Amino acid sequence: MEALVATRGVLSRAISAVSSKPIGQGCEVKRIPLPIVSDRQILVNVHAVALNPIDFISIDRLAPRGSVVGCDYAGEVAEVGKNAPSSWKVGDRVAGFLHGGHYSDRGSFCKYLTIDGDLAWRVPDGLGYEEASTYGVAAATAMLGLSVHLGIPLLDTPSTDLTTQPQATESRGTVLIYSGSTSVGLFAIQLAKRSGYTVVTTASPHSFDLVKKYGADSVFDYRSKTAAQDISKAFPNITQAFDCISKGASTEFCAQVLEKNGGKIVTLLDQGKSKTKGVEYKFIVIFTALGEAFGWLPPIGPSFPASPSDRDALVRFYADLPSYGDVVKPPPLRVLGSGFDKILTGLQDLRGGKVSGQKLVVKLE
Ligand SMILES: NC(=O)c1ccc[n+]([C@@H]2O[C@H](COP(=O)([O-])OP(=O)(O)OC[C@H]3O[C@@H](n4cnc5c(N)ncnc54)[C@H](OP(=O)(O)O)[C@@H]3O)[C@@H](O)[C@H]2O)c1
Structure with missing residues (x-):
């Protein structure tokens, strides 16, 4: 072939x-x-x-x-x-x-x-x-970041179509999805909403309508100098963030938002150790969910052990996905x-x- x-x-x-x-x-x-x-x-x-x-x-x-x-x-x-x-x-x-x-x-x-x-x-x-x-990669990464590493339970809530049905009145929490217009971000917004979370996201203004259509409650322009401050003011209890781009100053931006309460940021590129007191960074790579250990550019590059718990989460996600209907577009x-x-x-x-x-x-x- x-x-x-x-x-x-x-x-x-x-x-x-x-x-x-x-x-x-x-x-x-x-x-x-x-x-x-x-x-x-x-x-x-x-x-x-x-x-x-x-x-x-x-x-x-x-x-x-x-x-x-x-x-x-x-x-x-x-x-x-x-x-x-x-x-x-x-x-x-x-x-x-x-x-x-x-x-x-x-x-x-x-x-x-x-x-x-x-x-x-x-x-x-x-x-x-x-x-x-x-x-594939984008949806599974969104699932892994939210459910396994931020502890947002994705799989136990009944499906509701966000576009046609009223949303739950009581939010289970608030999560920052940084760079919501990425493919990972669009899946993460939908999965977090499905779990009953309030979603605050960032995007370029040309993507504002898009991220709202996928369920974001609030969106901020990540290029605005006051955006991190504006988010922490509008959502003072926030402790969880998913950095769906992990480039430039994106993770620091998330850390600024979480600074007051402390919390956890999942990143998609290795951002090293957090310099913000009380804020933890967790770097994930989706291929750990496929059940085999691997390394990049061995022997000098990083190596990743297989993760049975990541694999289990992927198996459950893919078993449930056919029943998600239009909720995860x-x-x-x-x-x-x-x-x-x-x-x-x-x-x-x-x-x-x-x-x-x-x-x-x-x-x-
Ligand atoms: N670790 C892992 O397992 C894993 C898995 C999947 C993806 N990734 C990585 O995650 C990132 C996203 O992947 P994807 O497939 O979702 O990407 P994608 O859909 O191709 O991302 C495109 C979006 O990126 C945004 N963007 C580009 N540069 C940006 C910046 N400096 N700051 C903020 N937003 C920026 C743009 O948003 P606006 O147009 O709104 O500005 C654009 O909509 C990539 O870097 C990818 O390599 C890692």
Whole structure:
């Protein structure tokens, strides 16, 4: 089968890591063998893939030469391992994500992939493959950050459609979702609302309507000099924040908001130790939920142990997701067309910071 495969050696990745302009494309379409399906896995015939910043970050800096790139996918079950959990059948509609840019036989930017049967979710009738492909890295990261690391219970509340039904009168708490217009942020806003939380978020003014449409109660422009102060004044009891961009001064901004009460900030890039008394930073990486330990740029880069509790949370999330209905909508989609060339075009847009409030999706036919 054809797959998009990383081509950089260590030196090229190191140069990419220190320069803002990586040399060359860093990947190519290659023919590779069909993956072998183990007892606990299913084989998926991929119909659509969603693009994430980690895809180009992998190509430029992390992915060993020969590894298959791409994380998010939706498609059809093509084969079922004999002990695969979740009673899959050939032809079932399925979606999820895997650790792209890490393995030579596994990634989503190819025609077939393998995944443990309980680490994928059943796509409901009426949801297209393009939409379904977006509930991968971004949705799972939102779930992991909120439910496992901020302790916001996502999975025990009945679904309510935020757009048509009155919301709970009593809020269970307030959470700051920094950078709500990111894909992670849009999922986090919806999941926190579903749990009965008041959501205060930040975005550029051009994304204000978008984040409100996805359920945010209040939105502030993160470029305003007084925004952190304004938030802590308007929400004086806030102790939880999810930094969905973790760039520039974003985590410090969250710390300023939490400064008065203390609290916890979940970050998506390593921000080191908090310098604000009483405020804890917790850096998460979604791939810990896939059940295998991994390292980036070994032996010098960071290593991450497998986390059984993160994996359990992902299994529960994907088991429940089909029942979430319209309550957890995909981000606005931009379907770029079909084929590997479109993936490369989309990754270039992501690399150039040209994507705002949208999820790029490509069909693989
Ligand atoms: N650790 C993990 O496991 C993990 C998992 C998923 C994602 N991530 C990381 O999390 C980040 C978000 O991922 P995503 O897929 O959700 O991104 P995305 O949808 O591609 O993010 C695009 C948005 O980023 C916002 N943005 C860009 N630069 C910003 C800045 N300096 N400050 C505030 N907002 C900024 C823009 O918001 P406005 O247009 O409103 O300004 C834009 O809407 C990425 O850095 C990604 O690599 C990490």
